[in-house]
Structure formats: structure tokens, C-alpha cells
Amino acid sequence: MALNEELLKRLVEMPGVPGREEQQREIAREELGTLTDEVHTDRLGSVIGTKKGRNEEVRVMVAAHTDEIGFLVKHVDDKGFLRLQTLGGHDPANMVSQRVLVTTANGTALKGALQPARKPPHLSRGQEQKLPQADEFFVDLGMPVEEVKEAVRIGDYLTMDRPLEKVGGGYMSKAMDDRIGVFVMLEALRAMGEHEATIFAVATSQEEVGLRGAAASGSALEPTVVVALDITLAMDIPGGGGENTITELGKGAAIKIMDSSLICHPKVVEHFRQIAEREEIPHQMEILPAGGTDAGGVQRLHGGIPSITLSIPCRYVHTPNEMVNAADVQACIDLLARYLEEAHTGDYAL
Secondary structure (H helix, E strand, O other): OOOOHHHHHHHHHOOOEOOEOHHHHHHHHHHHHHHOOEEEEOOOOOEEEEEOOOEEEEEEEEEEEOOOOEEEEEEEOOOOOEEEEEEOOOOHHHOOOEEEEEEOOOOOEEEEEEEEOOOOHHHHOOOOOOOOOHHHEEEEOOOOHHHHHHHOOOOOEEEEOOOOEEEOOEEEEOOHHHHHHHHHHHHHHHHOOOOOEEEEEEEEOOHHHOOHHHHHHHHHHOOOEEEEEEEEEEOOOOOOOHHHOEEOOOOOEEEEEEOOOOEOOHHHHHHHHHHHHHOOOOEEEEEOOOOOOHHHHHOOHHHOOOEEEEEEEEEOOOOOOEEEEHHHHHHHHHHHHHHHHHHHHOOOOO
16 A cells, blocks of 8 residues: 655655744644544644543554744854754764754745865865764855845754655655654544544644653643653664664564663553464564654653553654655554554453
8 A cells, every 4th residue: 555655755855843833833733634533733832623522431642743843043143154053962963064944933835055174185184073063063055145134044044955755665865753653643544444532633742852842742632641752763784783672674663662761561562462462563662762642742741651662664854864664654553543443441450
């Protein structure tokens, strides 16, 4: 079954950094409006679609974050170059010589070059240059300083300028983290059949800066179980492998056991595993030593909420070349859809 490439392209290419997810919210409202019974936006900017069930005592919160790592403009110098404040976890090695989009206050997108303040090899005279730090980067818009200062203001935001590309058996783009999770949530709602539980489908805000949107939504919704959707590391590449593989592309949906933000509820983990085995959905078990997801922001609310993350394996996380496998994405859609159909049967008491 082919993936909805048009929707995936809209999701990954539309810019939205933590706290500035407004363009992503429009997509979420549009899609959830056709897939759920009612839609509203909370005060931290998460979009919540409620799919009413016959059993109001079982309330499943599905969370996928709409923000991507990016930057804010913190200074415009006297030559028109932009200096940046990072939002989310950036590796400076992945920032060198990239292209960016600056989204201005009036919605205009300006293209620019992201460059480190360092000498080109022609002038370095063989001297070793250290890897630049994030605060050494600037953006060149190729515009006179007067035009830059008229168009750009402090607080405007930047994202990498990389479109969706088909690569082998999958896709590559910036912002798969976590637009592919949003995609899985929407497509699972489309694919699911009859259900008993009440379902809250939440396109969350501000995950990359501390799981903030999910915590606010979870506090208000009081779910009885939480399923976060996010990418995880696929380290089946040079430099990975062995005990550090975590997941592999093409091996199916990743059922998380733990990461640094949560230890997934063992009975929910087992429920997902049993469904995957029964339905013959390709899957792999995941232990991620560092990194967190929206489930970690909700798990400790209201005295504790059974929580899990269903992960999409992804190579080159937090780079402009995040890569996923189409079959893995479909496996995640199938597994989530089947779980939502029978979530009311889960007994997660300890």
C-alpha cells in the first residue's frame, strides 16, 4: 500500500520550530477535522482532535510533535548577516554550508546560506581549524543590509531548506522528526475500524525544548494511557552496529522499552508486542540510551499514566537528511490502528 506522499511532503516541508508551529497547526486542524469528531487548540499551541468512543473511562492520548529543530534570529549585524539562537539539539557538524529558510513576521520565506565564521581553505594556509560551535554560525541572505533590516526582525525563525526526496525504499528530508510521527497518527486514524475507547489525537507543540506541549495537553486531558509517536535512531550504518544498532531500517515498527525520558509501561509494551505478533506486523524492540519523547512528558502526571512510545526508525537524526523506510512507516500505521481498535481491552494495573 503506497503512502500518501502529498500529505507527507506538506508535513515535512512546512516550517515550524518550537513555539512557532502556526503553519503546522493549520495542517493539523485541517486533517484532524476530517478524522475526528471535534478539534480544538490549547493555549500552548497543540491541536487536539477528539474521536468519541462508547467507553469514556478509557481515554487514549496519541501524541506526535509538530515542531522541528531550528533557530531564532537574535541579531542583525551592520552588514546584514543574521546571528542565531538555536532551538533544540544541533550538532554543528551538520550545520556547515546548509541552506535555510527564514520565515518572517509577514509570512515571507527568505532563502539564505548558513555558514560558520571561518577561513576558506584557500586562506587557512594548511592550519588546522577546529569544528565551529553553534554560536559561530551566521546566515547570508545575499541582500543589502537596509533590505535585511526592513524584512527581518529579532525573533523571526529559521529552518533547514531541504525538500522531501524519494530514496530507495523510503524518503529523506529535514524534519522527519517528528512530522513522520504526525503522519503516522493521521494515517492510523484513517485506517482504523470500530473502537470503544475515547481517542485524543494530539499534534503537540514544543517537544524539542522539553516535551512542553505534551505535558500541558496531558494535564488537561487526563488520559488513561498515552502513546507517543516519534522517530528513533537507526544505527545500521558505518559507525553503528552491534549492541549500538538500536533499530534498523526495513525491520518494521519499533516498540520502545525505554529511553532517557521514560521506562515504558511493561503491560502496554506487551500489548503492542502481542498485536504485532498476532497481526504479523513487522516490528523490533527498542532501547534508546539517550533522548526523549512526548510520553516522558505525560507519564508522571495525575499520579502516573501508563505510557509507551511507538517509534519510526530513522537514520541521520537531527540532520537535514533524516531517512525513513516506507515499509516501517506502514508497519507503524498498521500497529497503531490495530491498537486503537482494542485499546479498551488493555489491563495495565500493576
